[in-house]
Every structure is written in structure tokens, then in C-alpha cells.
Amino acid sequence: MLSYIIRRLGWGILVLFGVSVVTFVVAFAVPGDPARLIAGPHASRLVLANIRHAYGMDQPLPVQYLTYMNHLFHGNLGYAYSVSNPVLPTIAGRLPATALLALCGILFELGIGLPVGVMAAVWPQGIPDRLGILFSLFGFSIPPFILGNLLLTAFAFHWTVFPLGGESGPSSIVLPALTLGLGGAAWYSRLLRATMIDVLGTEYVRTARAKGLSSRRVVLRHALRNAAGPLVTQFGLDLAFFLSGVVVVETVFAWPGVGFLAYTAITHDDINLVMGTVLFAAVFVVLVNILVDLAQAWLDPRIRLDSFEGAG
Amino acid sequence: MIGDAFQELEGADLEEPVIAQRRVWRLLRSNPGFWIGGLLVVAIVFVAAFASVLAPHDPNQQFPDGINAIGEPLAHSAKFPLGTDFQARDVLSRLLYGARLSLSISVLGNLLAVAVGVSLGAVAAWTRGWLEIVIMRFTDIMLAFPSLLLALALVAIEGPSLTIIIVVIGMVSWTSLCRITYGQVLGLREREWVESARATGVGPARILIRHILPHLLAPILVYATLGVGLTVVFEGSLSYLGLGVPQPAPSWGRMIQEASSQTSLQFYWLILYPSLALFFTVLGFNLLGDALRDALDPEGQLRR
Numbered sequence: 106m107l108s109y110i111i112r113r114l115g116w117g118i119l120v121l122f123g124v125s126v127v128t129f130v131v132a133f134a135v136p137g138d139p140a141r142l143i144a145g146p147h148a149s150r151l152v153l154a155n156i157r158h159a160y161g162m163d164q165p166l167p168v169q170y171l172t173y174m175n176h177l178f179h180g181n182l183g184y185a186y187s188v189s190n191p192v193l194p195t196i197a198g199r200l201p202a203t204a205l206l207a208l209c210g211i212l213f214e215l216g217i218g219l220p221v222g223v224m225a226a227v228w229p230q231g232i233p234d235r236l237g238i239l240f241s242l243f244g245f246s247i248p249p250f251i252l253g254n255l256l257l258t259a260f261a262f263h264w265t266v267f268p269l270g271g272e273s274g275p276s277s278i279v280l281p282a283l284t285l286g287l288g289g290a291a292w293y294s295r296l297l298r299a300t301m302i303d304v305l306g307t308e309y310v311r312t313a314r315a316k317g318l319s320s321r322r323v324v325l326r327h328a329l330r331n332a333a334g335p336l337v338t339q340f341g342l343d344l345a346f347f348l349s350g351v352v353v354v355e356t357v358f359a360w361p362g363v364g365f366l367a368y369t370a371i372t373h374d375d376i377n378l379v380m381g382t383v384l385f386a387a388v389f390v391v392l393v394n395i396l397v398d399l400a401q402a403w404l405d406p407r408i409r410l411d412s413f414e415g416a417g
Numbered sequence: 418m419i420g421d422a423f424q425e426l427e428g429a430d431l432e433e434p435v436i437a438q439r440r441v442w443r444l445l446r447s448n449p450g451f452w453i454g455g456l457l458v459v460a461i462v463f464v465a466a467f468a469s470v471l472a473p474h475d476p477n478q479q480f481p482d483g484i485n486a487i488g489e490p491l492a493h494s495a496k497f498p499l500g501t502d503f504q505a506r507d508v509l510s511r512l513l514y515g516a517r518l519s520l521s522i523s524v525l526g527n528l529l530a531v532a533v534g535v536s537l538g539a540v541a542a543w544t545r546g547w548l549e550i551v552i553m554r555f556t557d558i559m560l561a562f563p564s565l566l567l568a569l570a571l572v573a574i575e576g577p578s579l580t581i582i583i584v585v586i587g588m589v590s591w592t593s594l595c596r597i598t599y600g601q602v603l604g605l606r607e608r609e610w611v612e613s614a615r616a617t618g619v620g621p622a623r624i625l626i627r628h629i630l631p632h633l634l635a636p637i638l639v640y641a642t643l644g645v646g647l648t649v650v651f652e653g654s655l656s657y658l659g660l661g662v663p664q665p666a667p668s669w670g671r672m673i674q675e676a677s678s679q680t681s682l683q684f685y686w687l688i689l690y691p692s693l694a695l696f697f698t699v700l701g702f703n704l705l706g707d708a709l710r711d712a713l714d715p716e717g718q719l720r721r
Contacts, residue, residue: 123558246700349565
């Protein structure tokens with residue numbers, strides 16, 4: 106176990122290092138001119154040169170990277186001009202709203218995805234399964250920005266059941282969380298169906314049935330619990346995709362979280378803040394994947410012998 | 418996340434090609450998803466190809482009679498079958514040209530992703546050693562980034578243009594294809610016909626193209642079909658967030674974004690038609706991709 110933890114953490118640190126390199130390359134080394142972005146389109150050559158000097162952009166790239174890393178280790182992600190605040194505290198301030206939205210989104214994913222997936226697995230090719238297939242097709246095919254607008258138009262503009270946007274009271278979370286969760290509900294219901302069918306066919310479920318346990322007990326206590334592991338691993342791998350959805354949903358609903366912050370940063374050409382959110386999100390994905398792997402290894406000793414793969 | 422579904426995909430059919438083809442066709446034929454999805458895809462490709470013939474007007478032309486006296490867009494009429502927008506342009510024409518824009522961006526972006534992903538994955542699996550480690554670890558690193566956020570940052574820095582958007586879509590969507598190809602080639606390189614080709618002195622480039630690539634076509638086809646659906650959404654999201662192809666190009670995502678600032682259902686056609694167009698396009702590619710996967714990978718059929 107200890108050697109697994111050390112290998113897993115070492116690998117995670119390597120990926121974090123790679124993430125910092127990619128973020129740095131995107132922000133400073135791609136052909137594009139961050140100085141011009143800071144100074145605006147009409148800046149004179151002198152102003153640009155001054156900005157490049159002030160930000161160390163006239164230094165060789167490896168030197169720039171070392172400076173960048175030095176700042177990162179001190180929690181300094183630069184200054185966010187659009188909000189006149191350092192980047193890291195700005196992101197941290199928006200974090201609770203995003204965490205709330207993400208948690209409620211996941212609740213919708215599970216609240217819809219679990220029953221749909223379980224019913225489809227218990228009666229494969231039956232009516233619940235076919236309805237589940239229709240539901241997942243719909244969930245996969247409707248982009249979040251369309252679903253969000255649809256829900257807003259129907260339940261906020263037309264029938265004023267929910268508020269139009271922003272964070273104002275408990276009812277304001279319902280539409281954004283539903284929009285965020287529906288795609289995932291479709292995806293995990295299919296995934297759960299597949300895993301559950303596998304588990305229901307195994308020796309030990311048949312033994313449980315033979316012992317005379319009720320069907321409901323077998324499905325919920327034994328099969329579902331065994332199908333949960335792969336589902337959690339897959340969630341770790343999907344986290345980056347999920348966060349892309351968060352950006353869209355927060356923008357549609359003007360939800361005051363990190364995703365909406367990233368969007369406003371982009372509209373204000375605030376490159377420090379944009380790259381801060383990108384780095385923050387990627388680091389978060391890597392850390393969650395490390396935690397997922399460690400938790401799985403702790404629960405299931407077989408995993409320690411296998412290698413790990415995926416985001417971080 | 419769709420990409421991960423393909424890791425278990427057994428793309429290489431090792432039976433007699435003719436029998437395999439017949440079996441695939443039989444499976445496709447009996448799948449209603451194939452017909453519905455195929456029909457939608459054919460329709461959308463047709464619209465994209467003949468937009469200039471089908472569209473009643475220039476998509477960017479502003480008609481003096483396209484808005485009423487107080488500057489509001491017009492509903493359905495003989496001249497403007499799907500109404501007009503706030504800039505007094507014909508919605509139907511913009512919708513049709515939007516199909517062309519959306520589809521060409523998605524197809525080109527996907528081709529780029531396929532080219533990058535397949536070559537990197539094949540090279541990694543073929544060479545093994547340090548190149549394999551570098552490529553596959555780099556893939557893992559890229560998988561940690563939320564692709565939309567990374568794309569937004571790249572487009573914001575580079576400035577939005579058609580080329581930049583296609584390149585950025587390629588840059589952020591090659592990873593899953595790389596991992597699929599890697600897994601496939603890893604298995605294929607140990608097969609006897611590859612061994613014998615190597616033993617008779619055939620060069621690695623020739624083996625990869627002549628003996629390995631044909632077996633990769635099935636997973637690539639499935640992935641690319643589903644990938645176009647994903648990319649249509651991706652491009653729509655970029656446009657919706659204001660970083661799509663610049664004005665006045667008719668993009669579905671931006672049509673929806675412009676319409677979503679309206680606070681009533683009075684001008685419902687502004688948001689309804691581009692939303693439906695996007696939905697049915699994505700649905701078509703998803704249905705077709707699913708059907709292809711089920712036919713090319715019947716073993717995995719029950720699993721997904």
C-alpha cells in the first residue's frame with residue numbers, strides 16, 4: 106500500500122509539473138502577444154517594450170518559466186486587472202458558489218442517473234431500458250447552453266417559478282444544477298447499466314440470490330455497491346469535462362462562481378485571471394484523481410497491483 | 418468523456434473481410450438509430466453543401482423591410498420564411514449558412530484531431546521506450562485540462578478567427594483518440610502478420626500504413642462520427658461565449674446567444690430554430706456513431 110501511495114503521489118506531482126508547463130506555454134510562449142493584450146490595440150511600441158520589461162517578457166523563456174514557478178510556489182498567480190485584485194484570492198472568493206453548484210449538479214446526476222441505470226439493468230431490453238436509452242440520447246445531444254436557455258425561458262421568463270439568474274436564495278440553484286447534471290445523468294445511467302449487468306451476472310450475486318435474499322436486496326445492497334467503484338473512477342476521469350460544463354452553465358445563469366469569473370475575465374482580456382482559472386481547474390482535476398485512486402486502492406486491494414491511468 | 422467508451426472498443430476485425438462486411442451491414446440495417454441518424458447527417462451535409470442554392474437571401478444582408486417601425490424583428494412571412502433577427506437579416510438564410518460554418522469547423526477540427534491523435538498514439542505504441550512515455554504522459558497532462566476552458570484561453574490570446582478556432586478544436590480534442598489508437602496498436606503489433614512483415618524486412622512506416630492502419634479504420638470511423646457531434650457542441654459553446662468565428666459569420670451558437678438576451682417569448686423564432694438545428698445535428702451524429710459502434714463492436718453492445 107505504501108509503495109502504491111508513493112508511486113501515485115510521485116506520478117501526480119509529475120503531472121502537476123506538466124500542467125504548469127502547459128499553462129506557461131499557453132500564456133507566454135504561443136505566438137500571440139500578451140503585452141499587446143495588456144496594453145490594448147493602440148499602445149505605442151515604447152509602451153509595449155515597457156510592459157514586456159516590467160513582466161520579464163524580454164527574458165529568455167526558461168528564465169521566465171523559473172520566475173513563473175517561483176511565483177506559483179508562493180501562491181502568486183499574478184494580478185487580475187479586471188477586478189483589481191490578485192488572482193488567487195479572487196478565485197478563492199468565487200469557489201463556494203462553484204462548489205455549491207457542482208455538488209447540486211452531481212446530486213441531479215445521481216438522483217436521475219442511478220434510478221434510470223438500475224432499472225435498465227434489472228430489466229434489460231424492457232420498457233424502462235428503452236425509455237432510458239431515449240433519455241440518454243436526449244441528454245447527450247442537447248448542449249448545456251441550449252438546455253439552460255430553454256429552462257430559463259420556460260421556468261423563469263414565462264412561468265416565473267425560478268429566478269432569472271445569479272445567486273439569490275435556495276430556489277436559484279435548481280435550474281443551473283439541473284442543466285449541469287442532465288448530461289452526466291444520461292452518461293452515468295448508461296455506464297451504471299453496463300456495469301450492473303456485468304455484476305448481476307457474477308457468481309456471487311447468483312449465490313446471494315440462491316441464499317434466498319430478496320431481489321431488491323441483491324440489487325441495491327450487493328450489485329449497486331459493486332458497481333459504484335468503476336463509476337467513481339470514471340467520474341474522476343470525467344471531471345475535466347464536467348468543469349467545462351460548469352463554465353457554460355455559470356455563464357448562462359450568471360452564477361457567481363469560478364466559471365463565470367473565467368468568462369468575464371476573457372471578455373475583459375484579463376489574461377492573468379484566465380490562465381489562473383485554467384491552472385486552478387487542471388490542478389483540481391489532478392488532485393481529485395489522486396484522491397479517487399487512493400480511496401479506491403484503500404477499498405479494493407486488487408487495484409494496488411494494477412497501474413493507474415488517466416488525468417493525473 | 419464519450420472518448421473513454423472507446424477504450425474497450427475492439428475495432429480490428431480479424432475474420433474474413435467479406436463476411437465481416439456483411440455482418441456489419443446486417444447489424445446496421447436492423448438498427449433504427451442508423452437510419453434516423455444517417456438521414457439527419459445526410460440532410461445536414463446536404464444543407465451545408467448547398468446552402469448558397471437553398472438560402473433565399475444573403476445571410477448577412479440587412480433588409481430595410483426586415484424590421485418593423487420600432488426596430489423589432491418580423492415573424493414568418495413569404496419573404497422571410499423563418500422571420501428576421503434584430504439586424505433585419507433573414508433567419509432561414511443564416512440558419513442554412515450556419516450549417517455550413519458549423520459543419521466545416523467541426524469536420525476540419527476533427528480531421529486535425531484524428532491526424533494528431535492517431536499519429537501520436539501509433540508512434541507511441543510502435544516505438545515503445547522513451548517516446549512512448551513522453552507521448553502518453555503528455556496525453557495524461559492534457560486530459561487534466563477542461564478542454565473548453567483551455568480553448569477559451571487559447572482563442573482569447575490568439576484572437577478569434579476561423580483558422581484559430583479549427584486549430585484550437587484540434588488541439589484540445591486529440592487526446593482520447595490518441596489513447597484509443599495507442600491501445601489498439603499495442604495489441605496489433607504483436608500479431609503474427611505484423612511479425613512476419615517485420616521479419617521479411619518491411620520498414621516500420623510501411624507496416625504502420627499497410628498492416629496496422631486498416632485495422633484502425635473502424636474505431637477511427639466511430640470516434641470521428643461521435644467526435645463531430647461533440648465538436649458541433651464545442652463550437653456552439655465557443656460562439657455562445659463570444660469567442661467563435663467573428664461577426665458577421667452566421668454561427669448557430671452566436672444566434673442563440675444574441676437571442677438569449679431577450680426576456681420574453683415574443684421573438685421565440687430567434688432562439689428556437691438555431692437551437693433545434695444544433696440539437697438535431699448533434700443527435701444525428703450521436704445516433705449514427707452509436708449505430709456504427711454497435712455494428713463494428715457487437716461484443717461490447719450490451720456494455721454500452
